[in-house]
Amino acid sequence: MKKKSLLILFIALVLIVAIPFSLIACNKDEGVNDDxxxxxLSGxxxxxxxxxxDISVTKAQLRQLFETKPVVHGSDDPVYASDKTDDDGNPIAHTVKGVYLEDVLAALTDSAGIEAYGTMTLNATDGYVTVITEEIFNSSGRGSKMILALEYDGVTLNPDEKSxxxxxxFPDQIANAWVKKLNKIEFSTELLKxxxxTKFTALESLTGDESYVGKVQLGGEEVSRTYYGYPIAGLIESGVLDAKETDKMHCVAWDYNSAANKFEEYSAWTKYEVYNGGWLLLKEEVDGQIIDLDRRPEFDGxxxxxxxxxxxxxxxSVYNNAIVCLEKARIRFAENNGNEFALRKLLDLLNMYDKDDDYIVTxxxxxxxxxxxxxxxxxxxAKENGTFVVKSGLSAVEVATVEKK
Incomplete structure (x- = not known):
């Protein structure tokens, strides 16, 4: 009887030790060690x-910080991207465990507070790059506290996981700021506006489009596809755009927001190393036929x-010049989907109008x-027979460029 009691006690002790150990192993994602x-963190x-x-913060340091400064959003308090919904139009909930970037700066660096910075460039191991402004990350204004997620939707993150x-x-901010595979953050005190x-060129006036062969996923397979449009590097070289390596590009789109169930203005920033390899795409080749892209023009590469x-x-837009798709501007500004819209509205969008200046349409x-x-x-x-013209009184001229003088 005494031996039996001792055996039961031994088994209980083994279970007490083994169960927590198995939970720890699970949290480490079955033995993956990415400490x-x-x-x-640069800049x-x-x-x-x-x-x-520059400072390199390890995953082990982030886990250690989580022990004292945990950020947890469970199923009862999930986070949402502002522009993502399911098929029924409902915001998509996500659970997250991690730490705030602000706490990382305070605990592991000599950095000033997050309010000292105007932009952050987020880089990923797969080459993804996006530039975000203080409107997204400065929580003292309209931004949200950035979470460095260690667990996402119940999955412990590691280099082999899709995230x-x-x-x-960034809770309640656009999804393209929710960068997967994050490995570098470039800080800048520059305020991007x-x-x-002073001059814009109509995309419709450009000639001599080029092509490249890209890859696309179809039915789970990667296939080649030819795209047609204009390389940004070529537009810079030809003088259509004027850009230096220190200039960031501002992209404005008029695109469908599934969360709001309507078209909305969307804007994004990117750095020279990215946009210099980008293209403005208009067409693609499918089954031997060249067809228009459904949501053209696309900024891709x-x-x-x-x-x-x-x-x-x-x-x-970059520096003081821009390329404008007048067809997209018509859709954005024309009343009742008409064929004309106010020139002033477009100039205001481009931050181009000044009451003391003249404007030359060429x-x-x-x-x-x-x-x-x-x-x-x-x-x-006005759009007349597929051509865009500026009309003022009895005068009219087709649009290639508009320049402020």
């Missing part, structure tokens, strides 16, 4: 504005990672029409 995985400044050296070792999560444009594409592009053949700021108030851009 040495690093997240690089940091201290409270006096002095630049700091990667670390995922950026929409460029003040042969080396763009999934999620970097911007569809229904209205304008691409046609593809070189004809010009000069408008005072007063005349701009009543001028319209």
């Amino acid at each position: 040495d995985y690093t997240l690089v 940091l400044v201290d409270k006096n504005g002095n630049e700091l050296e 990667g070792a670390i995922r950026a999560v 929409a460029p003040a444009i 042969p080396d763009f990672s999934s999620g970097m594409t911007v569809k229904n592009v209205l304008s691409l 046609s593809p053949s070189g004809d010009t029409l000069t408008l005072t700021a007063e005349k701009v108030k009543t001028a319209v851009i």
Whole structure:
């Protein structure tokens, strides 16, 4: 009897030790050890504005910080991306465990607070890059506290998981900021504001489109597909766009927001290394036929990672110049889907209107029409027989460029 009691006691002790150990192993995702995985933080400044050296934060450090500064959003308190819904139009709930970036800066660096920064460039191991502004990440304003997720929708993250070792999560912000496989954050004190444009070129006036062969997933298989449009690098080289390596590009789209069930204006920023390899795409080749892309123009490229594409592009602006899709502007601004819209509305979108300036409209053949700021108030851009013209009183000229003088 005594031996039997001792045996029962021994089994109980084994279970007491084994069960927690098995839970720990599960939390480590069946033995995957990514404690040495690093997240690089660059461009940091201290409270006096002095630049700091790059810092590499390990996954082990983030886990340790989670022990004292945990951020947990369970099924009773999930997080949502502002522009993602299910097939029924309901916001998609996500559960998250991780730490706030703000707590990482405070505990593991000599950085100033998050409010010291104007932009962050998020980089992923798969090549995904996005530039986000303080409106997204500065929680003292309209932004949300950035969560460095260690667990996402019940899955412990690791380098082999589809979300990667670390995922950026911005509750109630657009989904393209929720970067998977995050491995680097570039901080900048620069405040990004929409460029003040002095000249725009109509996309419809461009000629000599080019093509590249890209890859697309169809039915679970990767197939080649040829796309047609204009490489941004070529537009810079030809002088259509003027950009330096330090200039960021501002992209504005008029696209469908499934969460709101309507078309809305969407904007994004990207850096030179990305947009210089990008294209404005209009067509694709399918089964030997060249057809229009459904949501043209698209800002995409042969080396763009999934999620970097911007569809229904209205304008691409960099420095003080822009390319504008007038057809998309017509859809955006024309009343009752009509064929004309106010020139002033487009100039306002481009931060281009000034009451003290004149505006010169130039046609593809070189004809010009000069408008005072007063005349701009009543001028319209009209679509006539597939061509866009600026009309002011009895004067009209086809649009290739509009320049502020």
